[in-house]
Amino acid sequence: MVKLNGADVIVVGSGFFGLTIAERISSELGKSVLVLEKRNHIGGNAYSYKDDATGVEVHKYGSHLFHTNNEKVWKYVNKFSHFNNYQHRVLAIAHGQYLNLPINLQTISNVFGKIFTPQEAKKFFEGLSREVIEENLEARALNLVGKELYEILIKGYTEKQWGTSTTDLPASIINRLPVRNNLDSRYFTDLYQGLPIEGYSDLFGKMIDSKNITVELNIDFFSVKEFIESDQLVVYTGPLDRFFNYKHGVLGWRTVDFEFQTIPLDDFQGNAVINYCDREVPYTRIHEFFHLHPERTKKFGKTIIAKEYSRVALEGDEPYYPINSKSDRDKLLKYREEKIPENYFLGGRLGTYKYLDMHMAIASALSLYETKISRWFED
Amino acid sequence: MVKLNGADVIVVGSGFFGLTIAERISSELGKSVLVLEKRNHIGGNAYSYKDDATGVEVHKYGSHLFHTNNEKVWKYVNKFSHFNNYQHRVLAIAHGQYLNLPINLQTISNVFGKIFTPQEAKKFFEGLSREVIEENLEARALNLVGKELYEILIKGYTEKQWGTSTTDLPASIINRLPVRNNLDSRYFTDLYQGLPIEGYSDLFGKMIDSKNITVELNIDFFSVKEFIESDQLVVYTGPLDRFFNYKHGVLGWRTVDFEFQTIPLDDFQGNAVINYCDREVPYTRIHEFFHLHPERTKKFGKTIIAKEYSRVALEGDEPYYPINSKSDRDKLLKYREEKIPENYFLGGRLGTYKYLDMHMAIASALSLYETKISRWFED
Numbered sequence: 001m002v003k004l005n006g007a008d009v010i011v012v013g014s015g016f017f018g019l020t021i022a023e024r025i026s027s028e029l030g031k032s033v034l035v036l037e038k039r040n041h042i043g044g045n046a047y048s049y050k051d052d053a054t055g056v057e058v059h060k061y062g063s064h065l066f067h068t069n070n071e072k073v074w075k076y077v078n079k080f081s082h083f084n085n086y087q088h089r090v091l092a093i094a095h096g097q098y099l100n101l102p103i104n105l106q107t108i109s110n111v112f113g114k115i116f117t118p119q120e121a122k123k124f125f126e127g128l129s130r131e132v133i134e135e136n137l138e139a140r141a142l143n144l145v146g147k148e149l150y151e152i153l154i155k156g157y158t159e160k161q162w163g164t165s166t167t168d169l170p171a172s173i174i175n176r177l178p179v180r181n182n183l184d185s186r187y188f189t190d191l192y193q194g195l196p197i198e199g200y201s202d203l204f205g206k207m208i209d210s211k212n213i214t215v216e217l218n219i220d221f222f223s224v225k226e227f228i229e230s231d232q233l234v235v236y237t238g239p240l241d242r243f244f245n246y247k248h249g250v251l252g253w254r255t256v257d258f259e260f261q262t263i264p265l266d267d268f269q270g271n272a273v274i275n276y277c278d279r280e281v282p283y284t285r286i287h288e289f290f291h292l293h294p295e296r297t298k299k300f301g302k303t304i305i306a307k308e309y310s311r312v313a314l315e316g317d318e319p320y321y322p323i324n325s326k327s328d329r330d331k332l333l334k335y336r337e338e339k340i341p342e343n344y345f346l347g348g349r350l351g352t353y354k355y356l357d358m359h360m361a362i363a364s365a366l367s368l369y370e371t372k373i374s375r376w377f378e379d
Numbered sequence: 380m381v382k383l384n385g386a387d388v389i390v391v392g393s394g395f396f397g398l399t400i401a402e403r404i405s406s407e408l409g410k411s412v413l414v415l416e417k418r419n420h421i422g423g424n425a426y427s428y429k430d431d432a433t434g435v436e437v438h439k440y441g442s443h444l445f446h447t448n449n450e451k452v453w454k455y456v457n458k459f460s461h462f463n464n465y466q467h468r469v470l471a472i473a474h475g476q477y478l479n480l481p482i483n484l485q486t487i488s489n490v491f492g493k494i495f496t497p498q499e500a501k502k503f504f505e506g507l508s509r510e511v512i513e514e515n516l517e518a519r520a521l522n523l524v525g526k527e528l529y530e531i532l533i534k535g536y537t538e539k540q541w542g543t544s545t546t547d548l549p550a551s552i553i554n555r556l557p558v559r560n561n562l563d564s565r566y567f568t569d570l571y572q573g574l575p576i577e578g579y580s581d582l583f584g585k586m587i588d589s590k591n592i593t594v595e596l597n598i599d600f601f602s603v604k605e606f607i608e609s610d611q612l613v614v615y616t617g618p619l620d621r622f623f624n625y626k627h628g629v630l631g632w633r634t635v636d637f638e639f640q641t642i643p644l645d646d647f648q649g650n651a652v653i654n655y656c657d658r659e660v661p662y663t664r665i666h667e668f669f670h671l672h673p674e675r676t677k678k679f680g681k682t683i684i685a686k687e688y689s690r691v692a693l694e695g696d697e698p699y700y701p702i703n704s705k706s707d708r709d710k711l712l713k714y715r716e717e718k719i720p721e722n723y724f725l726g727g728r729l730g731t732y733k734y735l736d737m738h739m740a741i742a743s744a745l746s747l748y749e750t751k752i753s754r755w756f757e758d
Contacts, residue, residue: 085572087466091485091562096493098485098562105649106470106477110489114475118646182649182670183470183477185564191674193464267497270484270561291561295570 004227007034007214012221013237015044016358017348019207020076020365021235021373026212028369029377035208035215036224038238041201042208042215045320046358048200054262054302056290057199061318062256062308063088063273063287066195067188068359074192076362080206083194084295088187094152094277101275102187103149104180111148121181137169144177156279161254161310170325195292230343233376235368237348239319240335248334251353252312252327253319259283259307268303283307322353345372383606386413386593391600392616394423395737396727398586399455399744400614400752405591407748408756414587414594415603417617420580421587421594424699425737427579433641433681435669436578440697441635441687442467442652442666445574446567447738453571455741459585462573463674467566473531473656480654481566482528483559490527500560516548523556535658540633540689549704574671609722612755614747616727618698619714627713630732631691631706632698638662638686647682662686701732724751 004010008031011018019042022033041047045061065088068074077083092099100107108116108124116124125145134140137158141150154177158166162173186193196203208215221238228234236243241251272291276283285308290296313319322328332353340346347368349356356364383389387410390397398421401412420426424440444467447453456462471478479486487495487503495503504524513519516537520529533556537545541552565572575582587594600617607613615622620630651670655662664687669675692698701707711732719725726747728735735743 085464085466085570087464089562089564093494098488098494109477115472115477118649119644182646183468184649184673185468189673191464265498267561270497270563294563294568 004034004224004232005229007032007232009033009233009235010221010228011035011235011237013037013044013348013350014042014204014215015237015348016046016361017044017351017356017365018235018237019043019204020362021347021369022213023207023210024366024369025373026208026210029374030212031377033213035213036219036221037215037217038220040217042217043200043204045318046200047204050199050201051304054290054300054304055296055298056300056302056304057195057293057296058260058289058304058306059200059287059292060258061320062258062285062306063289063292064200064358065188065193065292066358067190067193068363069190069192070359070363071192072366073359073362076366077196077203081196081198081203084197084293085193086195086292086294087193088272089185090187090273090275091271092153092157092275092277094156094275099153099277100185101153102178102180103145103153104185105183106185107153108149111152118181121179125179125181134171136167137171137173138166140171140174141166141177144174145179153277157275157277157284159279160282160284163311197293197295228343230341232343233373234341234344235373236344236346237351239350240346240353241331243340243346243351244335244338248331249327251331251335252323252325253317254321254323255311255313255317256284256320257309257311258287259309260304261307262302262304264302266299266301266303268305282309284310319350321355324353328353383413383603383611384608386411386611388412388612388614389600389607390414390614390616392416392423392727392729393421393583393594394616394727395425395740396423396730396735396744397614397616398422398583399741400726400748401592402586402589403745403748404752405587405589408753409591410756412592414592415598415600416594416596417599419596421596422579422583424697425579426583429578429580430683433669433679433683434675434677435679435681435683436574436672436675437639437668437683437685438579438666438671439637440699441637441664441685442668442671443579443737444567444572444671445737446569446572447736447742448569448571449738449742450571451745452738452741455745456575456582460575460577460582463576463672464572465574465671465673466572467651468564469566469652469654470650471532471536471654471656473535473654478532478656479564480532481557481559482524482532483564484562485564486532487528490531497560500558504558504560513550515546516550516552517545519550519553520545520556523553524558532656536654536656536663538658539661539663542690576672576674607722609720611722612752613720613723614752615723615725616730618729619725619732620710622719622725622730623714623717627710628706630710630714631702631704632696633700633702634690634692634696635663635699636688636690637666638688640684640686642682642684643680644682645678645680647684661688663689698729700734703732707732 011022014035014037025031046064048059051058090101092101128146130143132139141154287306390401393414393416404410425443427438430437469480471480507525511518520533666685
């Protein structure tokens with residue numbers, strides 16, 4: 001039985017949001033924090049571990065690339081770990097060729113078999129007919145990038161991601177398709193990029209390395225919720241709908257399944273992530289994790305890959321991406337109108353039903369800490 | 380008239396080698412250093428300046444990319460400047476398509492019109508006939524990468540670089556052609572990469588920011604050499620052959636000419652450097668400097684490019700790359716056997732007739748300082 005009554009603060013969930021809150025409260029206020037985690041490890045979906053047999057830093061929930069333009073967030077994470085200089089680049093394999101993603105001059109030139117300069121690409125996109133009524137995703141994508149790029153890069157991949165035809169998907173799923181009229185092949189253009197040199201677990205370990213912080217794994221918050229006192233602060237980062245016992249219905253999420261394989265090769269695919277855009281290939285992506293740490297030069301003759309498959313999350317599945325359908329948005333509004341006890345704060349990706357990159361979760365936690373939590377203790 | 384007699388040390392030339400020596404002697408030993416520079420600016424070929432009309436950091440002698448695996452060198456330069464996270468990537472335009480350089484899986488796949496995996500590329504290179512006798516550069520290149528890649532990427536470019544047919548060039552010019560059996564498209568794979576955030580001039584200025592260091596521009600060392608006293612230390616980084624008054628002949632260098640243009644476009648070519656491999660295009664490369672500083676987001680609606688042309692250096696030209704012909708190597712040996720006065724040290728690219736990247740020049744200077752110069756003052 002977890003002892004709740006010793007802690008000033010209970011943090012529910014140990015992703016970047018929860019750990020940032022715990023770290024700030026511990027370091028800045030010297031309060032005691034109990035972190036409750038349902039899984040058998042901390043770190044949420046950013047969790048990684050070093051596989052002993054291969055030396056590979058395995059990202060258990062898919063490649064997590066740290067990137068931010070927020071200097072404050074970058075300085076914050078760098079307090080706990082050095083970062084390597086890895087910059088993510090994604091290639092697609094589609095219709096028998098490698099193509100850069102996001103779409104850039106090289107992608108367009110490969111698809112059309114002739115050089116596009118920045119000016120020519122600009123003209124190409126401006127010249128696309130905008131006459132298709134955007135009644136579904138396909139129509140909008142055609143307006144945004146034209147038939148050729150859509151059919152090679154968007155159609156098959158999107159249908160695998162959503163498990164349905166692009167003509168049956170609402171146009172609203174894509175506001176814009178990132179297209180670059182230059183040759184920048186980085187996946188992210190942020191000023192600060194890299195991966196924690198000893199992996200995410202090392203980083204998370206440093207964040208909670210304080211006598212003020214206790215972590216309890218394998219525990220469901222709702223099994224102990226009733227014992228919480230009203231003078232204990234609770235920062236809840238679990239699913240929003242679960243918090244209210246699904247009273248307005250279940251919020252929809254997409255999940256992904258990973259098929260991990262250890263392969264007796266130095267290099268299976270030559271890149272950290274390759275997107276497979278053709279509809280006939282059952283997976284959406286293959287991750288090959290050793291590419292994320294080019295500074296680890298020791299060779300083991302083995303590599304670990306993970307094939308990624310996308311589908312709707314069912315009960316018990318890990319939620320990844322909010323589906324955000326009309327019905328989801330209606331439910332969300334209702335949940336947001338719900339009153340929560342004064343000693344509770346909700347946050348993080350699951351707690352807000354918002355897709356947050358790691359740096360956004362940290363920024364959001366720092367902001368919650370500064371504007372609300374630190375004051376809560378002042379009063 | 381420059382006053383030589385006040386200085387403990389005369390440094391001849393203000394490239395990375397000379398400035399590192401000056402900085403070390405000043406900071407560590409507190410000795411006074413006089414830097415003599417023939418040009419009207421310091422920094423050697425790494426010199427850059429911010430063009431006011433466009434905001435562009437112009438690299439006057441072509442794009443200079445800082446990259447190193449040497450942690451000591453990286454820490455050293457970071458004492459004087461922050462660095463951005465720019466990682467250099469080069470594309471070729473050849474036979475009507477963009478191709479990644481160095482040759483990687485994407486290059487090979489584009490050239491052959493089908494996907495090569497790491498294993499397939501390995502097999503391809505291993506399977507190349509090695510039967511051609513390597514009597515010239517073309518023969519060696521064919522053995523290394525095969526006919527298709529050679530003809531598209533190597534032949535035309537090399538002929539423009541050297542101004543002569545590849546069948547007339549010695550095989551020894553290329554020991555190997557860097558080929559990657561993966562999708563890494565970085566030009567350098569070094570652990571530390573980036574550009575000084577305020578440009579090289581700012582970095583150089585910080586290096587010599589000491590009352591111990593005086594810089595005299597527009598001065599030819601040989602016009603004042605006779606006034607140097609035997610208790611003054613001289614670190615000479617000028618041309619080796621010139622130091623000995625060309626007594627064993629002139630060492631051969633390649634030079635490059637730049638044709639600078641300001642163009643009223645946000646983006647001319649979409650990348651910092653594009654190599655033009657086709658023989659019919661007269662230049663070898665086009666630099667577009669604003670891409671080197673993606674963190675400078677202010678738009679001026681103008682961009683500066685420089686077309687690069689390669690040729691043999693004649694008298695008065697800037698030496699760039701040692702030609703290193705048989706005759707050069709013979710002369711070099713003779714120069715190396717020459718005695719130099721006890722108070723002289725020779726170093727740097729010109730002083731050793733060796734192509735040195737910036738980080739190599741710094742490492743070499745730090746080493747000379749630690750092993751020889753600091754001891755010279757102890758004695």
